[in-house]
Amino acid sequence: MTADDRGAPEPAVVIHPGKQSLADAAAARLVVALLDAQGVSGEAQVVLTGGSLGSEIIRSLTGVLGRSAVDWRRVRVWWGDERFLPRGHADRNDTQNDEAGLSSLGLDATKVHRVPGPDEVDTPEASADAYAETLARHGAAAFDVLILGVGPDGHVASLFPHHDAQRATGTPTVAVHHSPKPPPERVSLTFERLAQARETWFLVAGEDKADAVAAALRPGTDRWDVPASAPRGTEATRWLLDTAAGAGLS
Numbered sequence: 257m258t259a260d261d262r263g264a265p266e267p268a269v270v271i272h273p274g275k276q277s278l279a280d281a282a283a284a285r286l287v288v289a290l291l292d293a294q295g296v297s298g299e300a301q302v303v304l305t306g307g308s309l310g311s312e313i314i315r316s317l318t319g320v321l322g323r324s325a326v327d328w329r330r331v332r333v334w335w336g337d338e339r340f341l342p343r344g345h346a347d348r349n350d351t352q353n354d355e356a357g358l359s360s361l362g363l364d365a366t367k368v369h370r371v372p373g374p375d376e377v378d379t380p381e382a383s384a385d386a387y388a389e390t391l392a393r394h395g396a397a398a399f400d401v402l403i404l405g406v407g408p409d410g411h412v413a414s415l416f417p418h419h420d421a422q423r424a425t426g427t428p429t430v431a432v433h434h435s436p437k438p439p440p441e442r443v444s445l446t447f448e449r450l451a452q453a454r455e456t457w458f459l460v461a462g463e464d465k466a467d468a469v470a471a472a473l474r475p476g477t478d479r480w481d482v483p484a485s486a487p488r489g490t491e492a493t494r495w496l497l498d499t500a501a502g503a504g505l506s
């Protein structure tokens with residue numbers, strides 16, 4: 257079944273003049289989405305991403321926006337993918353988010369769910385299994401906001417073009433070996449779990465991403481070729497771009 261079969265709305269595209277304005281606008285949008293989610297269910301669930309923009313949005317949140325009405329202790333935090341590296345390693349997505357100021361938001365540490373690394377478990381498989389268990393324990397509900405970056409090759413989370421990890425079904429997480437982008441070992445949410453989000457946001461900046469963005473948004477693109485073409489939020493899918501990343505769109 258595709259996202260369209262489930263009645264997911266078509267993606268909406270918003271183009272911002274530059275990377276910073278994109279990050280600031282996405283942070284403002286996130287504050288509103290978290291407030292709405294807390295208003296409805298008491299707790300908001302957000303999935304973060306690494307990469308340049310994934311951390312830039314955190315940096316924006318720690319400014320004026322971070323001192324908003326959001327009760328950060330009632331925000332549950334996940335990651336869409338993680339590099340299988342020890343906690344604190346500079347190349348881990350969560351480390352990049354930490355360095356951007358994640359901890360200064362006032363989150364409840366017991367609600368910040370990091371993907372285990374080789375300092376905690378032996379293999380990416382064990383890490384993926386442990387993360388799946390944590391998701392089952394705390395994350396049965398759909399994510400409120402799923403934030404995704406996109407690589408120049410069209411990868412999303414750690415699901416790469418023509419890579420076996422895309423095929424994982426019946427599980428929320430998958431171990432990724434031989435990633436074409438270093439580091440080679442990773443853990444990712446699967447397409448099935450990425451589909452369980454109310455709002456899915458792609459944050460993309462830079463001219464090196466323009467072709468991937470255009471391909472992902474072209475009707476009929478196969479996710480095997482361009483994984484970023486697949487994830488859709490059940491209520492909204494937003495492509496938040498800067499001018500350079502949107503240059504290939506008509």
Ligand SMILES: O=C1O[C@H](COP(=O)(O)O)[C@@H](O)[C@H](O)[C@H]1O
Nearest residue numbers: 305306307308309405406407413
């Ligand atoms: O490897 C990864 O890449 C993507 C995109 O990163 P970017 O720096 O090109 O924006 C990122 O979203 C993902 O979390 C990460 O593991």
